[in-house]
Amino acid sequence: MKNYIKTDEWSIVEEGFDPHLNKISESIFSLGNGHMGQRANFEEAYSGETLQGNYVAGVYYPDKTRVGWWKNGYPEYFAKVLNAANWVGIDVVINGEQLDLAKCKVIAFKRTLNMQHGYLERAFTAQLANGNQVNVNAKRFCSIVDEEAAAIRYAITPLNFSGEIKFTAFIDGDVSNADANYDEKFWDHVYHQVSGNDNYLTLKTRKTNFEVCTGSRFAVTQGGKALAVEAKGFEKEKYTASSFVTSATQGQETVVYKYACNVSSQNYEPQQLLAACKSVIERVAAKGFETMLAEQADAWLKKWAESDIVITGDASAQQGIRFNIFQLSQTYSGKDARLNIGPKGFTGEKYGGSTYWDTEAYCVPFYLATAPQQVTKNLLIYRYKQLDKAIENAAKLGFDKGAALYPMVTMNGEECHNEWEITFEEIHRNGAIAYAIFNYIRYTGDKDYLNDYGLEVLIGITRFWKQRVNWSNAKKQYVMLGVTGPNEYENNINNNWYTSTLATWCMEYTIEALAYVKANDADKYQTLLGRLNFNEAEETATWQHIISNMYYGEDKELGIYLQQDNFLDKEIIHVKDLPAASRPLNQKWSWDRILRSCFIKQADVLQGFYFFKDKFDTDTLRRNYNFYEPLTVHESSLSPCIHAILASRLGLEEDAYNFYLRTSRLDLDDYNNDTEDGLHITSMAGTWMSVVEGFAGMHVADDTLKFEPFLPGKWQSFSFNIGFRQNMLNVKIVANGVHIVNVSGGDITVNIFGKDVIIMAGAEAFAAQ
The missing domain is CATH 2.60.40 (Immunoglobulin-like)
Structure with a gap:
């Protein structure tokens, strides 16, 4: 765990420059606006360790899956978000020497993420090898007012010399992904243009043929006055730049303003991209940096008015929750139903930037309560529009008659996960999508969603569950074999309680939804049943038989539900009794050893208790919590928040608070030693849940908003x-x-x-x- 971020209620502050922490900071100080985002890479050159990342929402590449074997139904590719053209670049050469913090003596350094107003500021004093000392102040933001635009103010002041400074404002599209197979690059050059202070570069992705036009314009002031410079253009494949040289006087500040834009073929015809990009640049450059920054501050204040959580008496907890809310708000705006939320958002490449069940299980509650209703509705419509692909995915695995299996990982509805035990077996994601429909309607009261979209999805999912179970002559019940539950430290297990519980709940809810739509929109109901070739009496009777005869593992002596049939055959050891040198297991133990152990990655049985609060009494929850939590290593970012909520329900206030701190500061303190490859955006929604659904005890039942709160002991x-x-x-x-x-x-x-x-x-x- 790292502790180098300073405690501040509205800002994330790093003082002093440690190159070994730079990649972590690049993640923590990332910016975005729902349309695009970028890691906190420096504007000037940096030859030290870095993970470059600039991303445009919805742009991806189907990278070939690399495995040494192949099975029928295995995904052919692993989709990944692409590192796009670097638009932040401003190369600085001082009296012939390049400014590079990896080669300079860094005298002072401070980086600040201003969450209240939505910008990143970096200030440092550096001494170059030639003895020249400079102060630099760089401020930038991705605009949430002009979502295709961003702006930079880069100011440099000579401290002990007067001389010559050469600035090169560039757009570099010759980029790659750190996780690319064989160092393959994914962008092809289409068009470039350099004209004075303007640069434009259009690239096209291989295979998927997305086109993105990136543009920039710079302006210069010196001593507070506009400075006319004669820019020299330079261009090559995938790269454009404009350079100029200016005399710099000791103590005098020179400021380069850079306005940037990303437009993509998702929103424009390819032949319109350049004109659209130029139009945005003209508009924002005419506003100027200070006006754009003021608009940014006003827009963020409105966001905070909707979503802020104010904690008094605990500055660390306050900083943690605001950081999580800030990153969620700049990752997804909800304006475009074609987009979803990747587990790393715009902060890194891991998990491919794809959609997981995280969205439905963890993000939906946050957006339901803190954003207009349409935002969450668009998340659900995203899945509705991919229903045909879900049916195709199920067919590849041998399911038929309209059965739908939503992918574990996707960009366009196709499964693209590259681990068989998850692709084929972690099928509880289907249930999470159905639960999100239920949760949305329960919270908003928008039952018309069932008529227009929801029922069709529920039928497809329930048809899958019907075919996925089988009758056991030995048990005289239905069973579900060969699955992986949320605890990914067990694979290919039988009768995972959580998955089986979700399956029968889905059947029950689909039967209820059928009755509702039939009673409230009979014409639409009949049209839908005809289109789906749905035999109401026959199919619902089969579902009801499964509901009534489903097998659930249980140990009556312990009073717990079994995570899977053979769980109690394992040697039961509590996490507290593990040597510290064994943690984290996923980095210290062989996979074979993990799979045979009793240790749990994240809430599994307890995930079901979180979803279905009203189905189980407190004593049953307590017995299962007391058994499973001590076995849980919380090596998933999604784990602490669920345990915080359940601990709150049980009155375990110390447990609840400690789990909250872990989830809220997971990335700020680098709990799992993995922040350098990006933030855990979807688990950040769980931080909000920990406070609102945990400490405040908020839930909806019988169309009523309910609260059963308590105040953590350290909070006023x-x-x-x-x-x-x-x-x-x-x-x-x-x-x-x-x-x-x-x-x-x-x-x-x-x-x-x-x-x-x-x-x-x-x-x-x-x-x-």
Whole structure:
């Protein structure tokens, strides 16, 4: 665990430059706006260890899967988000020597991510080998007002000399991915143009044929006044640049403003890209950096008004939750139903930037409560539009009659995961997608979603479950064989309780959804059944038989559900009794040893208790928590948040708080020693869940928003805003109870500590704990 980030409630601050931490910082200080993003790579040259990353949403490459064997149904490629053209580059040469912090003496260094206003600032003093000392202040942001644009203010001041500085503002498209097979590059050159202070470069991806035009324009001031410079253009394949030389006087600041833009063929015809890029550059350059920055600050303040969590009395916890909310907000805007949320967002290449079940299980609750309803709806429509591909994916594995298996990993609906035990067996992702439909409707009340989109998806998923189970003559029940549950430290197991529970719940919910649509839109119902060749009586009778006769592993003596049939055959050792040298297991143990052990990567049985709160009493939860949590190594970023919520339900306040700290500061403190390859964006939504669903005990039941809160011992109070069914509530938990202010125009009934409370429009209610 690292502890070099300074504690600040609204900023992420790094003081001093340690090159060994640079890749971690490049992740932590990443920027994005839902359309594009980039790691915190330096503007000037850096020859030290770095992971370059600039990304354009939705642009990917189907990299050939590399395996030494092949099985029928195996994905042919692993989709990956592409490192796109580097637009931040400003090369600096001072009196003939290149500015490079890997070769300079760094006298002072400070990097600040201003989360309140949405920008990154870096200030340093460096001494070059020739003895020249300079101060540099670089500020940049990806605009959430002009989502195709970004801007940089790069200021340099000579401290002990006067001389000549050469600046080269460039766009470099000759880039590669760190995880590319055989160092293959994925972009082909299409077009470039250099004209004075403007640079434009259009690239096309191989195979997928996405085209992206990246443009930039620079302007210069010296001593606070505009400076006309004569730029010299330079161009080659996949690279354009404009250079100029200026005299620099000791103590005088020279500022280079760089305006940049990325437009893609997802939103424009290829022949329109250059004109579109130029139009954006013209517009933002006319505004100027300071105006753009002010607009950025205003837009972020509006975002924070919707989504902020305010914690008093614990600055570290406050910083952690705001960092997580900030990264979520700049990763996904919800404006485009073709886009989804990669586990690393715009901060790294790992996991390919693809869609996982993380979105439905972890991100949906955050966006439901903190964003307009359409944002979450677009996440669901993303899956609806890929239903045909899910049916194709199931067919490749031998399923038929409209059975749908959504992919574990995808960009376009096709499965593209490259590990067989997950591709074929981790099928609980189907259930997470169905649960997200249920969760969306439960929270918003938008039951029409079933008529328009949801029911068709549910039928496809339930048809899959029907074929995936089989009747066991030995047990005289239905069983589900050869699966991998959320605990990926077990593969090819039988009767994973969580997967089986999800499967029958999906069947039950689909039967309910059929009845609802039939009663409320009979014409659409009949049309859908005809198109799907759905025999209502026959199919629902089969589902009901499976529901009534499903096998679930259970140990009645321990009072627990079995994670899988043979779990208790393992040697049961608690994590606390493992030698420290064995952790993390995934880096220290062989895979064979892990698979045979009792150790659990993340919530598995307990994931089911999180989803289905109202199905199990507290004693049952307690027995299962007390058995499984001590065996859990939490080596998935998705694990601590679920345990924080369940610990909160059980009144285990210390456990809940410790799990919250781990999830909220997972990347800031590099808990798992893997932040350098990108942040854990989807688990950041779990941080929000830990506070709102955990400490505040918020959930929805019987169409009512309910709260069962407690205040962590180290906090004086915490508060947040919640959007619920066109209402906005401000919730504040204090030592003796909870205050809820209804800032909406209508009355609302909420349930606090088990009692219904009517809160009039504009009024406040208080409930004592």
